[in-house]
Amino acid sequence: MKSFSDIPDEILHDILAHIFWVDEDVFACPTPASSRATDDDSDTREIQYDSNVPRAAVPLVCKRWLNVSTPLLYETIFLRTRPQVHCLARTLLNDYTLGQNIRKLRVGCGLGVPMNKILRFSPNITHLVIELVAEKEEHIIGLGAGLQAINPSKVVLIQRSMPWYNRRTLPLVTELCHYIPKWTRLTTLRYPYDRSPRQSSRDLITALGNIPHLRTLYVPCGYSIDRTLLVSLLGSLGDSITEIYSEAPLVDNEDSRMFLTLADFAKLRQKVLFPVPGPWAVRPYRACTREDDRLGLIWTA
Structure with a gap:
């Protein structure tokens, strides 16, 4: 009988994939509760969604598991705080090939230059979730180069900031409205607003009308x-x-x-x-x- 070490890397990859798998409803959930992370914001391996299985321990089993599980570890990323954004940006600067593994990215914090770097190093993003919240205006500007570097097929926008903070997210919405129509692979989008028409919602409606291949819309x-x-x-x-x-x-x-x-x-x-x-x-x-x-x-x- 063959030992576990004799299992091909392809089969080991499929086995470990279940540990890192995140349900789509959890990833794109419109409530902040789905953006979870551990208390240790210094470790990029804990940026992803929490589960009962210690994901950070999987790459530590052996060198072979490290090689097989590292791409899986970075496939789905949750960023809850600015320290996590800075940490992931530094990690990708040290090894830009890790960013090529990112397929799903959810950002639930203030944005800025580090987020711009993350997007530029993650050209293969297919699912992008952005919670429109900002504490300071300088945290959400200057994403043009990052948004230009990606071409997602699904975008989920979540408006969870208080009304008096809406004006702070206007620069981000403006940049999104500029680049969303240029994403040729975009087929699914979540419209974040309910009532109370504002300038940001009117701008987004105009952008939606210019998306070439939009097929599915969530409200x-x-x-x-x-x-x-x-x-x-x-x-x-x-x-x-x-x-x-x-x-x-x-x-x-x-x-x-x-x-x-x-x-x-x-x-x-x-x-x-x-x-x-x-x-x-x-x-x-x-x-x-x-x-x-x-x-x-x-x-x-």
């Missing part, structure tokens, strides 16, 4: 979003968008704004999908039906 609350914004979103992208997911379920007698919009854009009625309430391993979605339209705003006959 926080499909039925309560400001009607003017929703009309702009659905109207400009109605022909190319195939699915529009609401993160909030359909609420009886409180969805008039959504139905009024769908009445104006009949072709989108089957594209706007709402989550089905209940405990699900994989949550199903459904379009609104005649039975949902209790106010008779769409199906009047």
Whole structure:
């Protein structure tokens, strides 16, 4: 019988991949709770999502495990604090090849020059999650070179800062609006705003209309979003968008704004999908039906 050391690297890679795997719903969760890290911000190996398995210990088993697991360790990165951003930036400066392993990157802290360096050393990013929060304006400017170096297929924008901090994120939103239409691989995007139209939301709507291959759009609350914004979103992208997911379920007698919009854009009625309430391993979605339209705003006959 062969010993464990005789297992090919390809099989060992598949075995260790389960330790480093992060569920997509956890990675892109719109709540801050999904951005987790250990208390030790000095170790880049602890930047990723916490689990019961000590990931940092896997590369320490032996040199072979180190070689096999290092790319897996950097595939999905969570950055919660500025010290973690600085730490990862220094690591990539010392060995830029590590950045080529990063596929999913979630940033939940103030941005700045170190984040710019991380993006420039991570050209293979496919999933990018940015929480729009800033403590100081100087932490979120100057990302142009970094955003230009990547071409993700999925972008999730999360607005979790207090209203009085929104103006501080405007420079970041402006830069995102400039580069998002240039990402030719971008097919999925989460629109971060719900109500209260602001300059940043209007700029982002304009950018969405210029994305060449956008197919899937996520919105926080499909039925309560400001009607003017929703009309702009659905109207400009109605022909190319195939699915529009609401993160909030359909609420009886409180969805008039959504139905009024769908009445104006009949072709989108089957594209706007709402989550089905209940405990699900994989949550199903459904379009609104005649039975949902209790106010008779769409199906009047």
